[in-house]
Amino acid sequence: MKPSLQMIAERAGVSTATVSRALNDRAGVNPETREHILQIAREMGYTPSMAARGLATSRTHNIGFITYKYHPQPITSYHVEIAQGIDDEAQQRGYHVITRFVDNAMMLDGQRLALITEQRIDGLILVGPALSPAFIIELYNSGVPLVLVDNMLQETKIDAIVCDNADGTYQITQHLIQSHGLRRLAFFSGPAHWFSSRERRSGYERALHEIGEAPRLVFMDETTVSTGYAAMLSALEQYPDLQGVVAVNDATALGAIRACKEQGRRVPQDIAVVGFDNVAWGPLHEPPLTTVGMFKHEIGVQAARRLIDVIERGATSTYQLRLGVELIVRESCGCPPSERDPLGAS
Amino acid sequence: MKPSLQMIAERAGVSTATVSRALNDRAGVNPETREHILQIAREMGYTPSMAARGLATSRTHNIGFITYKYHPQPITSYHVEIAQGIDDEAQQRGYHVITRFVDNAMMLDGQRLALITEQRIDGLILVGPALSPAFIIELYNSGVPLVLVDNMLQETKIDAIVCDNADGTYQITQHLIQSHGLRRLAFFSGPAHWFSSRERRSGYERALHEIGEAPRLVFMDETTVSTGYAAMLSALEQYPDLQGVVAVNDATALGAIRACKEQGRRVPQDIAVVGFDNVAWGPLHEPPLTTVGMFKHEIGVQAARRLIDVIERGATSTYQLRLGVELIVRESCGCPPSERDPLGAS
DNA sequence: AAGTTTATCGTAAGCGCTTACGAATATCGT
DNA sequence: ACGATATTCGTAAGCGCTTACGATAAACTT
Numbered sequence: 036m037k038p039s040l041q042m043i044a045e046r047a048g049v050s051t052a053t054v055s056r057a058l059n060d061r062a063g064v065n066p067e068t069r070e071h072i073l074q075i076a077r078e079m080g081y082t083p084s085m086a087a088r089g090l091a092t093s094r095t096h097n098i099g100f101i102t103y104k105y106h107p108q109p110i111t112s113y114h115v116e117i118a119q120g121i122d123d124e125a126q127q128r129g130y131h132v133i134t135r136f137v138d139n140a141m142m143l144d145g146q147r148l149a150l151i152t153e154q155r156i157d158g159l160i161l162v163g164p165a166l167s168p169a170f171i172i173e174l175y176n177s178g179v180p181l182v183l184v185d186n187m188l189q190e191t192k193i194d195a196i197v198c199d200n201a202d203g204t205y206q207i208t209q210h211l212i213q214s215h216g217l218r219r220l221a222f223f224s225g226p227a228h229w230f231s232s233r234e235r236r237s238g239y240e241r242a243l244h245e246i247g248e249a250p251r252l253v254f255m256d257e258t259t260v261s262t263g264y265a266a267m268l269s270a271l272e273q274y275p276d277l278q279g280v281v282a283v284n285d286a287t288a289l290g291a292i293r294a295c296k297e298q299g300r301r302v303p304q305d306i307a308v309v310g311f312d313n314v315a316w317g318p319l320h321e322p323p324l325t326t327v328g329m330f331k332h333e334i335g336v337q338a339a340r341r342l343i344d345v346i347e348r349g350a351t352s353t354y355q356l357r358l359g360v361e362l363i364v365r366e367s368c369g370c371p372p373s374e375r376d377p378l379g380a381s
Numbered sequence: 382m383k384p385s386l387q388m389i390a391e392r393a394g395v396s397t398a399t400v401s402r403a404l405n406d407r408a409g410v411n412p413e414t415r416e417h418i419l420q421i422a423r424e425m426g427y428t429p430s431m432a433a434r435g436l437a438t439s440r441t442h443n444i445g446f447i448t449y450k451y452h453p454q455p456i457t458s459y460h461v462e463i464a465q466g467i468d469d470e471a472q473q474r475g476y477h478v479i480t481r482f483v484d485n486a487m488m489l490d491g492q493r494l495a496l497i498t499e500q501r502i503d504g505l506i507l508v509g510p511a512l513s514p515a516f517i518i519e520l521y522n523s524g525v526p527l528v529l530v531d532n533m534l535q536e537t538k539i540d541a542i543v544c545d546n547a548d549g550t551y552q553i554t555q556h557l558i559q560s561h562g563l564r565r566l567a568f569f570s571g572p573a574h575w576f577s578s579r580e581r582r583s584g585y586e587r588a589l590h591e592i593g594e595a596p597r598l599v600f601m602d603e604t605t606v607s608t609g610y611a612a613m614l615s616a617l618e619q620y621p622d623l624q625g626v627v628a629v630n631d632a633t634a635l636g637a638i639r640a641c642k643e644q645g646r647r648v649p650q651d652i653a654v655v656g657f658d659n660v661a662w663g664p665l666h667e668p669p670l671t672t673v674g675m676f677k678h679e680i681g682v683q684a685a686r687r688l689i690d691v692i693e694r695g696a697t698s699t700y701q702l703r704l705g706v707e708l709i710v711r712e713s714c715g716c717p718p719s720e721r722d723p724l725g726a727s
Numbered sequence: 728a729a730g731t732t733t734a735t736c737g738t739a740a741g742c743g744c745t746t747a748c749g750a751a752t753a754t755c756g757t
Numbered sequence: 758a759c760g761a762t763a764t765t766c767g768t769a770a771g772c773g774c775t776t777a778c779g780a781t782a783a784a785c786t787t
Contacts, residue, residue, distance in 0.1 A: 082498035086435035087773030152428035433743030
C-alpha cells in the first residue's frame with residue numbers, strides 16, 4: 036500500500052493540512068513538528084500522488100514537447116539532443132516531458148491537442164520550423180504557456196529560443212569569400228515561410244552584398260538529401276560558373292555534394308559546399324563537412340527553463356532568446372585536413 | 382471555464398453518474414439519454430480532466446519511455462524512430478508518452494524513478510542494451526508493467542521486443558562468404574553483457590562455424606565510431622590476413638572504414654566492412670554501407686501495443702517478440718553500385 | 728494587564744471524476 | 758394479474774491532495 040498524506044498524518048499525530056504544509060515548505064508549521072513529519076515521510080518512503088495534487092492545484096508538472104513528424108526520417112540527431120536538454124532541465128525542476136509528434140493532418144482545422152484539453156500539461160515547447168503558424172497560434176490562443184524552438188512568429192509575441200541563423204550563414208559565407216577567395220556563391224534555401232530558412236538566407240545575402248555580388252538562390256520545398264541533390268543539378272545548369280554553395284542545412288549540403296560527384300565536379304576543388312547544423316556524421320563524410328554548429332543541448336535547456344519560469348511565475352514580457360553559433364571548419368570549404376577530432380564527437 | 386461532468390449533467394438534466402456512464406460507454410443508460418448526453422458533451426467541447434479521472438481510477442493513460450542518455454550523442458536516429466512508433470500506437474489508443482533519459486548515476490542504488498513513485502505512468506518501455514539489468518529488475522519488482530526493447534533479460538520473464546540480431550549477422554556474414562568468397566572475417570563486438578552484442582556475435586559465429594573457420598573477435602567497451610576505429614587498428618595488427626569485418630553496428634563500421642583508409646587498405650577491395658542498424662547516412666557514405674536493417678517504427682508500435690494490452694487486460698504469460706530484419710546490400714561488402722535509391726531514404 | 732499581533736495547527740470544503748448501492752420503473756414469465 | 762428479473766438512473770462516498778478560515782496559544786505592545 037502506497038503511503039498517503041493521511042497515513043503520515045496519523046503516524047505523526049497531526050492533521051493532513053499540517054503534513055501538506057510541512058512537505059511543501061510552506062510557512063505556519065513549527066520547525067520541530069516539521070522535522071518530525073519529514074522524518075516520518077522519509078521513513079515511509081512517501082511521494083505525493085501527482086493525480087491528487089494535480090486535481091487540487093490544477094498543475095501537472097508535465098510539459099509537452101511537440102515536434103513535427105518528419106517523413107522520411109531526417110538524417111540528424113537534432114531533436115534528440117534538444118529533447119535531452121529539455122529533459123535535463125525539467126528533471127532538475129521536478130517536471131516531466133510528454134513528447135508528441137504531429138503531422139499535417141493533426142495541425143489541420145483546429146484539432147485541439149488532447150494534451151491540452153485533457154489538461155495533461157502545464158506548458159508546451161514547440162520545436163522546428165515545420166509546425167504551421169496557424170497551428171501555433173491556435174495553441175497560443177488556448178492560453179497554455181508556449182515556447183518556440185528554432186522558430187519564431189514575428190507578428191506575435193510568443194516566446195522563442197533560436198540560434199543566430201543569420202550570423203551563422205554570414206560567418207560561413209564570409210569564410211568562403213575571405214579564406215578561399217570565392218565570390219560566385221549560391222544559397223540553397225528551404226521553404227521561404229520557414230523561419231530558419233529566411234534567417235539563414237539573410238546572413239548569406241548580407242555577406243554577398245558586402246562584396247557587391249548578386250545572390251544566387253535556389254529554393255527547395257523540403258530540406259532533405261534529395262532536394263539538395265536536385266537543387267545542385269539545377270544550380271549547375273543555371274550558374275555554370277558557380278564556385279560554391281551555402282546550403283541551408285547539412286542534409287541538403289550532402290545531397291549537393293553527391294550531385295557534384297556524379298557530375299564530375301570535385302568538392303571542394305571545383306566547387307565548395309558548406310552546410311548548417313553540424314550533424315554527427317559530418318566529420319566522417321568525404322569530404323568532411325564544413326558547417327555551422329548550434330548548441331542544441333543548451334537550446335533545450337533554455338527552452339525548458341523559460342517555459343517553467345513562465346508556468347511558475349507568470350510571464351511579464353516576451354522572451355526571445357538568440358543563442359550564438361559556431362563556425363566549424365572542415366574540408367568541404369577547401370580548407371586542409373585538420374589533425375584534431377578526425378572522428379567527430381562520437 | 383472548461384466544461385466539467387457536472388455542467389453537462391445539469392444541462393442534460395441527469396446526474397453526473399449517468400453522464401460518466403454515457404461517456405465511458407458503460408451499460409445501464411438508455412440509448413436515447415446517452416445520445417442526448419453525447420450531443421451536449423460535443424456541443425460544449427467537453428474533454429475529461431485526466432487528473433480527476435486518474436485520481437478516481439488510479440490510471441493515468443501515460444506510459445514512460447526510458448532510454449539511456451548516451452554521451453556523446455550516438456550517430457543514429459534509432460531512438461527517434463522507435464519513439465515515433467510508440468507515439469503512433471499510444472496516440473491511437475489514447476495514451477501519452479513521457480520520455481526520460483537516464484544515466485549511470487540514476488540507475489544506481491535503488492533510485493526509484495519519480496515517474497513511478499509519483500504515479501505518473503501506467504507502464505514503462507525501456508529501450509536499449511545500455512540500461513543495467515539491476516535497474517531493470519528493480520523497476521520490474523516495483524510492479525509496473527514493463528516492456529523491453531532491443532534488450533532481454535533471459536533469466537527473468539520480462540516482456541521484450543527485439544529484432545532478430547543473430548539472423549541479421551548470420552545473413553550478412555553469409556553474404557560475405559558466399560557472394561564474395563571471403564573466409565577470414567572478424568567480428569567487432571560491443572560489451573559482452575549487452576544483449577544485442579551477444580546475439581549478433583552468435584549469428585556471426587554460426588556462419589563461420591558452418592564453413593569451419595575460427596571466429597576472430599575484437600571486443601569494444603562502447604560501440605562508437607572511435608571504438609570501431611581502434612578495433613580496426615587492433616584487428617589489422619592481430620590478423621594480418623583479414624579479409625572482412627562484421628561490425629556490431631554501423632557507427633563502429635564507419636570508424637573501422639576510416640581506420641582502413643588511413644592504413645592504406647581499400648574498402649571493400651582489400652577488406653570488406655559491414656555494419657548493423659541501417660542508419661540514415663549509410664547510403665551517403667563512401668563506400669555506401671552494407672548493413673542489416675531493422676524495422677524501428679514497427680518495433681516501437683509493437684512495444685507500445687503490448688504494453689497497453691498488459692495495462693488494460695493484464696498479463697497472462699510472457700511475451701517476447703522477435704521481429705525480422707532485412708539485409709541491405711550496398712557497396713562496402715564488395716558489391717557493385719546499385720541504381721536504386723542512391724540517396725537513401727531522406 | 729488588557730489589547731494586539733503573530734505563529735501554529737485543525738476543520739472542512741473542494742478539485743472532477745468513478746462506482747457501489749439502492750430505488751424506481753419497465754419487461755417478462757406464468 | 759402478480760411476483761421475478763432486467764433496465765435505467767440518482768445518491769453519495771471516495772480517490773489524495775490543497776487551502777481558506779477559524780481557533781487557540783504564545784509573544785508582543787503601550
